[in-house]
Amino acid sequence: MIGFCVYGQNNPQKPPVKKIKHIHSDVMKTTPLKFEGNPFAYGNVVFDHDGTKLYSDSAVWYQDLNFFRAWSRVRIINDTVSMASDSLEYDGNTRIAKGFDNVHLKDQKSELFADYVEYNRLTDVAVATGNVVMIDPSQRIETPHMIYDRKTGIARTDAGAIIRGNDGTVTHTQTLVYNANSKVIEFDRQVSIETPEYKIDSKKMTMNQTTGETVFLDYSRVSDRKDPTNYILMPEGGGVFNKRTGEAFLNKRSTVYRQGKELHGNQMYFNDKTGYGWAKGDVLMDDPDEQRFIRGEYAEAYRDLDSAYVTQNAYAVKAFKTDSLYFHADTLMAVQRKDSTRIIKGYFNARFFKSNAQGKADSIVYNETKGILKFFRDPIMWSSEQQITGDTIYAYNNVIKEVMDSVRVWNNAFAISKVDSLTEKDFNQVKGKFMLGLYLDNKLDWIEVHENAQSVTFVDEEADPAKNKPKERIGINLSDCGIIEADINGNDVDVLSCRIQATSKLYPESKLPDKSKYLKDFQWRGDEMMKRWQDIFDNPPEHLLIKPNPENPQGEIILLDDLTNENSDESKENEE
Numbered sequence: 001m002i003g004f005c006v007y008g009q010n011n012p013q014k015p016p017v018k019k020i021k022h023i024h025s026d027v028m029k030t031t032p033l034k035f036e037g038n039p040f041a042y043g044n045v046v047f048d049h050d051g052t053k054l055y056s057d058s059a060v061w062y063q064d065l066n067f068f069r070a071w072s073r074v075r076i077i078n079d080t081v082s083m084a085s086d087s088l089e090y091d092g093n094t095r096i097a098k099g100f101d102n103v104h105l106k107d108q109k110s111e112l113f114a115d116y117v118e119y120n121r122l123t124d125v126a127v128a129t130g131n132v133v134m135i136d137p138s139q140r141i142e143t144p145h146m147i148y149d150r151k152t153g154i155a156r157t158d159a160g161a162i163i164r165g166n167d168g169t170v171t172h173t174q175t176l177v178y179n180a181n182s183k184v185i186e187f188d189r190q191v192s193i194e195t196p197e198y199k200i201d202s203k204k205m206t207m208n209q210t211t212g213e214t215v216f217l218d219y220s221r222v223s224d225r226k227d228p229t230n231y232i233l234m235p236e237g238g239g240v241f242n243k244r245t246g247e248a249f250l251n252k253r254s255t256v257y258r259q260g261k262e263l264h265g266n267q268m269y270f271n272d273k274t275g276y277g278w279a280k281g282d283v284l285m286d287d288p289d290e291q292r293f294i295r296g297e298y299a300e301a302y303r304d305l306d307s308a309y310v311t312q313n314a315y316a317v318k319a320f321k322t323d324s325l326y327f328h329a330d331t332l333m334a335v336q337r338k339d340s341t342r343i344i345k346g347y348f349n350a351r352f353f354k355s356n357a358q359g360k361a362d363s364i365v366y367n368e369t370k371g372i373l374k375f376f377r378d379p380i381m382w383s384s385e386q387q388i389t390g391d392t393i394y395a396y397n398n399v400i401k402e403v404m405d406s407v408r409v410w411n412n413a414f415a416i417s418k419v420d421s422l423t424e425k426d427f428n429q430v431k432g433k434f435m436l437g438l439y440l441d442n443k444l445d446w447i448e449v450h451e452n453a454q455s456v457t458f459v460d461e462e463a464d465p466a467k468n469k470p471k472e473r474i475g476i477n478l479s480d481c482g483i484i485e486a487d488i489n490g491n492d493v494d495v496l497s498c499r500i501q502a503t504s505k506l507y508p509e510s511k512l513p514d515k516s517k518y519l520k521d522f523q524w525r526g527d528e529m530m531k532r533w534q535d536i537f538d539n540p541p542e543h544l545l546i547k548p549n550p551e552n553p554q555g556e557i558i559l560l561d562d563l564t565n566e567n568s569d570e571s572k573e574n575e576e
Helices: 002-010 560-564 568-575
Strands: 021-024 027-029 040-049 052-062 067-077 081-091 096-107 111-120 125-136 139-149 154-157 161-165 170-179 184-194 198-208 213-216 220-224 231-234 239-242 247-250 254-258 261-265 267-271 276-287 292-302 307-319 324-336 342-354 357-367 372-376 380-383 386-389 392-398 403-418 427-440 443-461 472-489 492-499 503-507
Touching: 052 081, 081 111, 096 125, 111 139, 231 239, 231 247, 247 254, 254 267, 261 267, 261 292, 276 307, 292 324, 307 342, 324 357, 357 392, 380 403, 403 443, 427 472, 427 492, 443 492, 492 503
Parallel strands: none
Antiparallel strands: 021 040, 027 040, 040 052, 052 067, 067 081, 081 096, 096 111, 111 125, 125 139, 139 154, 139 161, 154 170, 161 170, 170 184, 184 198, 198 213, 198 220, 213 239, 220 231, 231 254, 239 247, 247 267, 254 261, 261 276, 267 276, 276 292, 292 307, 307 324, 324 342, 342 357, 357 372, 357 380, 372 392, 380 386, 386 403, 392 403, 403 427, 427 443, 443 472, 472 492, 472 503
């Protein structure tokens, strides 16, 4: 029984062989010296084989072999398929028809043209060779060779093909598998697709012509034909692009390039028609031309507004020749106005770090073009040992020299500095309603305070190194004026002038009560001062940590400059 079943599986029964029948011809004759004595028919020739009609102008009928050859206006027709050619060979035993020259195979799904077609009626498979063209309602496929299985609707070739879509799309590929039923094309090896709007290059992908979706399975690039510098790069594939809607879904660390800017993320969405996109997971928004990038865990971008925002461990870096400016906030927004002004806005728990200045506020706005930092709601700024607070602070940078230029404070302006590093309770202080500070060599050098200006300054006698005489305290000067000018030199604050209803008095330190050493609303916040750029974070993101070593099992925070130039050594080796 087992042997019988195996025999039955390996040797499926073939349908019984049916004979070719002559239905009609204007003339049918036999010439012993021609065609090996087989009948020759011409004029409106019609044969039938198992319900399939065979038409031609002339034919030779090999009755014993169940075979015939036909010439001129040859056609094979049944309910599902027809094939026309200049000449034909048909074997009734194998049900294989071979069409030669100007072959045209047609069914309900598509049309196939070629120099030669071998069509097996039993398997419903057609093998076409030479100038092959397959046409269906949406496209035209051109290739030197094709195998078309009518049962499955699948056509395939590995001889190279060009696909011309009715929408103007032109595709070049080495290998393709096309399903005429589902309208899905599978491409393997180098593929190039050009639509009126996009150019697609891929190593491996599939395209659904019904939905317009393309699935990328290997290295792929989708470019804007009007501006090739705008493109999407998928190094490992993992993306879906809809050429009709302009939408792209990217899942494997891809990159969107737009007008010199870059958007990287583990997962991304971008709509080229609306200009909206988002990214998730280790997001990087890079602007190499402006030497600035923003990172975070989630981002959204709006092309038409030329803006984007980043959240979740969001931070931005603006690089200068000798320094960098670091930003962090719960949410960062980057905007480029129509006049090309570039702005970064930090909302909620905003902080910045630069080697010569640091600060924090509820919100910080940085105008890159003008070099202005604006602090709103509980702002505080440090410069060296100087602390500045107020209701609103503006810090001005010289964008050409890339140095701090000045600072302005509106309402409740308060400047504090420690007298020296050895004392914890002695502070030079200047306050008022408004304040202007000027910088020299990136250090606060001079301040002017207006309206209800007050100061507490510790006055010391200059040290005399020649006599090995240390600096000695003279006293504490209290000033109350309309305007105060003060010179800043490190921790030292020297009141240069006290104008408009001025009162100023020097007290011996021992005679001044402790409470008089502090102006109203005094608050030293030195413990909040950021010593290094990583301090802008409460909890630095994981990508800023490297593997722990035995000496530091908690991990080490790496320098951002090293992070952004992680391929610098490799680039140098390549240049060498």
